Amino acid sequence: MENKRLELSDSQLKWETIFKWFLIAMSILLLLIVLGVLITLIMESMPSIKSLGISYLWGKVWDPVQNIYGAYPFLIGTLLTSFIALIISVPFSYAIAIYLGEYNPKGWLSDTLKNAVELIAAVPSIIYGFWGIFVLVPLVRTLEMKIGVMPLGAGVFTASLVLAVMIIPYGASLGITLIRMVPSPLKEGAYALGATRYEVIRSVIMPYTRTGLFAGVLLSLGRALGETMAVTMLIGNTSAIASTFKELVFGPGNTMASVIANEFAEADHTMYLSALIELGLVLFLVTVVINLIGKRIITRFTNN
Amino acid sequence: MKLTKNLKLAVVALAASCLTLAASAQDNTLLGAGSTFINPLFSKMFSQYTASKVNYQSIGSGAGIAQLTAKTVDFGDSDAPLNADQTAKMSAEVLHIPMTSGAVVVTYNIPGVTKALNLTGKDLADIYLGKVTKWNSPEIAATNKGVSLPDLSIVVIHRSDGSGTSFIFTDYLSKVNPEWASKVSKGSAVNWPAGLGGKGNEGVAGLVKQTPGAIGYNELAYAIQNKMDYANIQNKSGKFITATIAATTAASNITIPADSKVSITNTDNPAGYPISSFTWALIYKEQNYGGRSKARATELLKLLWWNIHQGQADCEPLNYAPLSKSAVKVAETILKSATFDGKAIL
Numbered sequence: 001m002e003n004k005r006l007e008l009s010d011s012q013l014k015w016e017t018i019f020k021w022f023l024i025a026m027s028i029l030l031l032l033i034v035l036g037v038l039i040t041l042i043m044e045s046m047p048s049i050k051s052l053g054i055s056y057l058w059g060k061v062w063d064p065v066q067n068i069y070g071a072y073p074f075l076i077g078t079l080l081t082s083f084i085a086l087i088i089s090v091p092f093s094y095a096i097a098i099y100l101g102e103y104n105p106k107g108w109l110s111d112t113l114k115n116a117v118e119l120i121a122a123v124p125s126i127i128y129g130f131w132g133i134f135v136l137v138p139l140v141r142t143l144e145m146k147i148g149v150m151p152l153g154a155g156v157f158t159a160s161l162v163l164a165v166m167i168i169p170y171g172a173s174l175g176i177t178l179i180r181m182v183p184s185p186l187k188e189g190a191y192a193l194g195a196t197r198y199e200v201i202r203s204v205i206m207p208y209t210r211t212g213l214f215a216g217v218l219l220s221l222g223r224a225l226g227e228t229m230a231v232t233m234l235i236g237n238t239s240a241i242a243s244t245f246k247e248l249v250f251g252p253g254n255t256m257a258s259v260i261a262n263e264f265a266e267a268d269h270t271m272y273l274s275a276l277i278e279l280g281l282v283l284f285l286v287t288v289v290i291n292l293i294g295k296r297i298i299t300r301f302t303n304n
Numbered sequence: 305m306k307l308t309k310n311l312k313l314a315v316v317a318l319a320a321s322c323l324t325l326a327a328s329a330q331d332n333t334l335l336g337a338g339s340t341f342i343n344p345l346f347s348k349m350f351s352q353y354t355a356s357k358v359n360y361q362s363i364g365s366g367a368g369i370a371q372l373t374a375k376t377v378d379f380g381d382s383d384a385p386l387n388a389d390q391t392a393k394m395s396a397e398v399l400h401i402p403m404t405s406g407a408v409v410v411t412y413n414i415p416g417v418t419k420a421l422n423l424t425g426k427d428l429a430d431i432y433l434g435k436v437t438k439w440n441s442p443e444i445a446a447t448n449k450g451v452s453l454p455d456l457s458i459v460v461i462h463r464s465d466g467s468g469t470s471f472i473f474t475d476y477l478s479k480v481n482p483e484w485a486s487k488v489s490k491g492s493a494v495n496w497p498a499g500l501g502g503k504g505n506e507g508v509a510g511l512v513k514q515t516p517g518a519i520g521y522n523e524l525a526y527a528i529q530n531k532m533d534y535a536n537i538q539n540k541s542g543k544f545i546t547a548t549i550a551a552t553t554a555a556s557n558i559t560i561p562a563d564s565k566v567s568i569t570n571t572d573n574p575a576g577y578p579i580s581s582f583t584w585a586l587i588y589k590e591q592n593y594g595g596r597s598k599a600r601a602t603e604l605l606k607l608l609w610w611n612i613h614q615g616q617a618d619c620e621p622l623n624y625a626p627l628s629k630s631a632v633k634v635a636e637t638i639l640k641s642a643t644f645d646g647k648a649i650l
Contacts, residue, residue, distance in 0.1 A: 063495035064466075065488070108539035133510060141515075152459060153515065154500055192402075192616025209613060237464030237501025244636035252500045266492045 038284065047270055056278060058299040062239040064263070070274035071282055073239045077253040078286065080156055081231060082224035084165035084249070090217060093168045097175025097213070098201060105180055114176065121169035129233035132162040137234070139289035140250075149250045151234065159235040164226055170178035174216035178209040211301045218294035225257075225287050232258035256283040331557040334604055336360040338368020338381035341468055341523060342583045345404055345624050346381070349615040356603045365468050366492065372398070374584055375594050378604050383457030383468020385565040386494065397589040399638050400564050401608055402582040402631050404616070404624045407524040407552040409534035409579070410470050411512050414439055416454060421535040422447040422544040425480030425570065425578065428537070431458055431519060432477060433484060439517060447538070460499025466492040470503070472581040475523050476569035480578075521579075524552065525623035541574035551577035552625030560634045578634045580625070585611070591644045598644050605649045609639055618633035 008016075042049075048056065052069060059070020096117060104110045107213045133154075140161070141153035182205050206213075236252020239259075256279050267273040334356055336346070342563050343362035350358040363371075365382035370379035373393050385400055404613040410423060427443045430436045440453040463470045474490040490496050492506040502508040505526045512532070524547050527534050545551050555576030556568050568639055570578050591601035612635045614626060619626040627635065640650050 056527075061495060064493050065491040065495065068495075123325055133514075137514060150457065151460075152500060154511065232464070232508065237503070238496065238499065240497070262465040262501070265364040265491050266468075268366045268369070268387055268466070268492060 014051070014118075017148075032156065038281075041277060041281040043283060045274050045281050048274035048278045051271065052275070056275070057282070060241060060301060062259075064267070064269075064272045067269075067271050069271075069278075071103060071256065071279055073241050073260050074254050074256040075282065075286070076241065076282070077156065077235065078225060078255040078257070079134045080248070080253065081160045081163055081235065081255055082221055084157070084160035085167060085224045086221055087219065087222060088160065088164035089168045089171065092164075093171030093175060093220070094213065095180055096168070096172040097216075098205075099197055100172075101176045102201060102205060103177025103197070117169050117172050117176075121173075125166065125227060125230040126160050126233075128166055129230040142235065144250055147246075147250075150245050152250075152252060154234055154236040155251050156235060156248065157250050159231045159253075159255075162230050162234055163224050166227065166230065167223050170220035170223055171213070171216035174219065175209070175213050178212035178216075179205055182208050211298050214294070214301065215298055218291065221290060221294075224285060225290065227255040228255075228261045231255055232261055237262060253286065256280075256286075307380075318598065324530050325373055332600070332603070333357040333359050334607060335377040336368075336379045336381060336585075337363050337371040337377045338586070339383050339468060341379055341383055341406060342403060342624075344525070345618060345622050348618045348622060349381060349611055352618070353607060353610055353615070355610075358607065361648070364466075366466065369586065370375060378600070379608070381583060382586060383581060383583045384471045385584065386586070390399070394574045394588075396593065398586050399589050399642060400639050401612070401635050402564050402627055403447075403585050403611055403629060404619050405552055405556045405568065405580050405582050405631075406472075406624060407547045407555075407577050407580040408469055408476075408521050409524050409527045409532075409547045410537065411522050411527055411532045411534050412518065412519045413512050413514075413516060414456065415516050415531075416456065420533065420536065420546065421451070423535045424538040426459075429481030429484040431441040432460055432496070432498060433464070433481075433487070434460065447544070456517040457514050459518040460496075461508050461515070461518050461519075462496050462499055462501055463493075463508055464501025464503050465507075467595055468492060468502075468581075468583070469521065469589065470494070472569060472579060475567055475581070476579045479567075479570040488568070490633065514549070515582040526621050537578050539574070539576060539578040540570050540572055543574060545575070545577045547577045549569075549620055549623065549625045551575060552556050552580045555580040555630050556582065556625070556631050557628035562634065562637065564634050564638060581643075587642065589642055590646070591642060591649065592649060598649075601642075601644045602649055605639055605642055609650065611638075612636070612639075 048069065052059070056069060056071055057075070058072045059068070059074050061068050061070050062073065100110055100114055137153035137160050140158045141151045144151040144153070156272040186199055186204050186208065190204045195203070235254060235258060237254050237258060239254055242248040242251045260276055260279055266275055267276055336358060337360065340362040343360065348358045350360060364560055365384060369382055369386065369390055371377045371533040381403065386398060391398070407537065410428060412421065424447055428438060437458055439456045439458055445453060469509060471490060471492045474488065474494050478485040478490045488497060500511060502511045505522050508520040509522055509526065512518045522532065534547060536546045538544050554573050555571040555578065558568065558572050562568055564582070564584065568580055568582065587604065591604070612632055616626040640648060642649050
């Protein structure tokens with residue numbers, strides 16, 4: 001066992017170096033692309049930033065005719081739909097993860113279910129949009145008539161419902177994998193002490209996989225924040241802000257992504273275009289901030 | 305073995321056809337981009353026009369204008385004339401040539417009402433302002449004697465995406481209701497004071513069809529194809545006009561300025577339907593730019609000349625309104641004013 005490198009031929013060494021540099025170049029390229037996107041967004045939104053300043057963020061009026069732009073209604077809409085969707089989806093994704101990870105990890109039923117969950121993520125979002133229009137909207141309208149809000153059907157709540165379905169697989173798949181990875185000695189120890197299945201899940205599996213499950217939630221939140229097509233078709237697309245809580249949740253709203261998708265193609269003057277791009281910048285930053293917060297939480301849990 | 309051979313042949317054939325396509329695109333295919341509204345008509349026209357091949361991409365008026373600004377197409381097509389900002393971005397003078405006119409109809413879904421509603425422009429604007437909120441309100445009842453209107457809330461539906469249809473509609477509302485003009489004004493996207501937005505014609509139509517009490521607006525052709533109810537709108541002369549192709553053509557049969565950049569909403573013609581507009585092909589007045597050949601410029605002009613004459617026969621079967629006589633005359637003069645190196649082409 002002398003120095004092994006000495007036995008390598010020239011061509012082997014050359015290939016080693018080339019391969020290493022290839023890997024480095026690819027990684028740097030990715031970083032450059034993200035930076036490039038950010039720089040483009042900032043540069044293109046300069047006219048809007050210069051003329052509207054920071055008040056863009058809490059301006060409540062979006063009026064392309066008079067060149068008044070405020071992102072507040074869309075910021076609220078994006079956060080509201082994403083978090084409502086998250087609240088609805090978490091019980092489902094956790095339940096699926098626990099069932100397929102612990103109760104029924106093998107066999108045809110388990111495989112079918114797992115494939116079905118993954119299929120949910122593979123369905124194009126426009127199909128969810130159609131499904132929402134034809135199935136969810138009438139259902140939500142019936143519900144709205146019962147609870148006494150304007151029965152529009154389309155709105156923040158409907159969009160959140162569809163979003164919830166769309167993001168379930170992100171939390172669930174990661175959860176299934178993690179729960180299956182919990183070392184059996186730990187579980188067997190707990191069973192040996194007389195713990196029930198529920199007790200094992202609560203005191204062994206959950207603490208062991210908490211960080212990973214949270215990461216799954218974060219993934220799904222990231223997806224919900226940026227989802228465009230299905231939300232655009234269902235949210236009602238209005239920039240007016242509702243005054244009561246009920247109207248805020250059930251009434252029509254708008255998200256940053258759907259405003260961009262709706263208005264970008266026909267944005268017919270410089271300021272308008274720039275304000276839309278600034279909306280993209282805000283969405284970019286919101287996603288980054290939420291991801292950073294998530295990372296912090298994950299590190300904290302892991303350290304403990 | 306045989307299969308692989310066949311596959312190889314297929315690939316070669318495919319590659320060859322792609323090459324020829326690419327080559328023809330560079331050689332003599334005229335390129336156009338813009339309005340989605342006119343796309344079915346253009347497709348039909350260009351399939352019949354044999355003198356040159358045309359490739360038209362329906363990417364939206366605004367995007368078409370941007371392509372013309374970047375000089376990547378020979379002509380654009382827009383449902384609204386260029387605004388000041390867009391004109392300033394163009395490097396040279398741009399001509400507007402009316403191609404056809406289209407109407408925007410007011411669609412609704414009122415359970416139990418089968419007769420076509422009569423609406424005045426002012427009331428329509430008040431509905432869209434959120435001031436008239438019930439179908440049985442006195443304003444609507446006044447113009448619909450004998451129709452039993454239900455005590456149903458009006459659900460206002462508008463386009464959520466920027467669109468020429470919205471421009472025509474808001475342009476009309478601005479003309480007939482001063483409050484609309486000062487509060488909302490006109491644009492391809494405006495700050496809608498009330499209601500929900502649907503994406504595209506189909507988005508608005510879908511919401512209107514599904515929601516009892518809904519009111520929306522669609523292109524005439526779209527409403528006819530989808531068998532939707534639409535209202536008769538009161539024009540400037542006080543008559544309630546049903547949107548038809550003839551009434552739309554009548555709307556443009558007025559004195560048209562030399563540059564054809566005129567809004568024909570709220571038309572002076574007593575037989576005209578009031579919510580209608582031209583859609584314009586856009587070309588540079590001086591055709592010698594970016595190394596274009598004179599032959600190409602001539603082909604383009606000939607194509608547009610054909611569009612405003614023989615091509616007009618394609619309008620009616622597709623529910624577009626042919627240009628009125630006065631519009632064709634103005635369009636002819638505009639086409640003749642196009643130049644190559646300062647000399648007239650046609």
